[in-house]
Amino acid sequence: MQSQKMIAASVLSADFTKLGKEIEDVEKAKADWIHFDITDGHFVQNLTMGTLAVEAARRTTDLPLDVHLMIENPERFIEMFAEAGADYISVHCETTRHLNRVIQTIRACNVRPGVAIGPAAPFEQLRWILEYVDYVLVLTVNPGFGGQKILSNSAERIRTLADSIKSSGRDILIQADGGINLETIHMLSEAGVNIFTVGSALFGSDDYTTTIQRMRKVMEV
Numbered sequence: 750m751q752s753q754k755m756i757a758a759s760v761l762s763a764d765f766t767k768l769g770k771e772i773e774d775v776e777k778a779k780a781d782w783i784h785f786d787i788t789d790g791h792f793v794q795n796l797t798m799g800t801l802a803v804e805a806a807r808r809t810t811d812l813p814l815d816v817h818l819m820i821e822n823p824e825r826f827i828e829m830f831a832e833a834g835a836d837y838i839s840v841h842c843e844t845t846r847h848l849n850r851v852i853q854t855i856r857a858c859n860v861r862p863g864v865a866i867g868p869a870a871p872f873e874q875l876r877w878i879l880e881y882v883d884y885v886l887v888l889t890v891n892p893g894f895g896g897q898k899i900l901s902n903s904a905e906r907i908r909t910l911a912d913s914i915k916s917s918g919r920d921i922l923i924q925a926d927g928g929i930n931l932e933t934i935h936m937l938s939e940a941g942v943n944i945f946t947v948g949s950a951l952f953g954s955d956d957y958t959t960t961i962q963r964m965r966k967v968m969e970v
C-alpha cells in the first residue's frame with residue numbers, strides 16, 4: 750500500500766461560483782481524492798467551509814472525499830462530516846486533548862482516520878497514535894491558506910516520519926499538504942509521500958488533465 754501515489758485536489762483554490770463543475774473537471778482529469786480544508790477562525794485565522802460543501806460534493810462525485818479539519822476540539826464535528834459523506838477525516842494532534850478518542854470516533858463512523866501535524870510540532874507527539882490511523886497529513890506550509898510557498902524543511906520532516914513508519918512495520922500513508930507544484934513534487938515523492946494535496950497549482954492551471962499528467966510523471970521516483 751505504501752508504494753501508492755495519489756493526487757488529492759484541494760478545493761480551497763477552486764472557483765466557488767462553480768464548485769460542482771470544478772469537482773467534475775478534476776475528476777475527469779483523474780484526480781484521486783477531493784480535499785476539503787475546514788477552518789474555524791480559532792486554530793487558524795481563516796474561515797473557509799463546512800459540512801454543506803462536503804455534502805454538495807458528495808452529490809456530484811464518487812471520488813473519495815478527504816476532510817482536513819483545522820479546528821479546535823474536532824470531536825464536536827466528526828459525526829456531522831461523516832453524515833455529509835466524508836470518506837477520510839484528519840484531525841490535528843494540536844487541536845484536541847483526547848486524540849485517541851477522536852480517532853476512534855472517526856473509525857466508528859466508518860470513515861478512515863488520519864492524524865494531521867503542523868509544521869512546528871514534533872513527530873514525538875504521534876508516537877502512540879500512529880498504530881490507530883490510516884494516514885498522517887504533514888502540513889508543508891502554515892495552516893489555513895492556499896497559494897503559499899513550501900517550507901524549506903518539508904522533505905526532511907517527511908523523511909523522518911517515513912523512517913519511523915517504516916520501522917513500525919505498519920501500512921500508514923503519508924499525505925503532504927501545501928506548496929505542492931511541479932517543482933516540489935519530485936523531492937516530496939523521493940522523501941516518501943503517498944498522497945500529494947494540490948490546490949493552487951491545479952486549480953490555477955489552464956488544463957487540469959495536463960497538469961495532473963505532468964505531476965504524475967515527476968512524482969515517479
Ligand code: DX5
Nearest residue numbers: 892893895896927928948949
Ligand atoms: C493549507 C491547506 C491546503 C491548501 C493547499 O492549510 O491545508 O490544503 O489548500 O493549497 P496549495 O496547494 O495552494 O498550497
Ligand code: ZN
Nearest residue numbers: 785786817926
Ligand atoms: Zn488541507
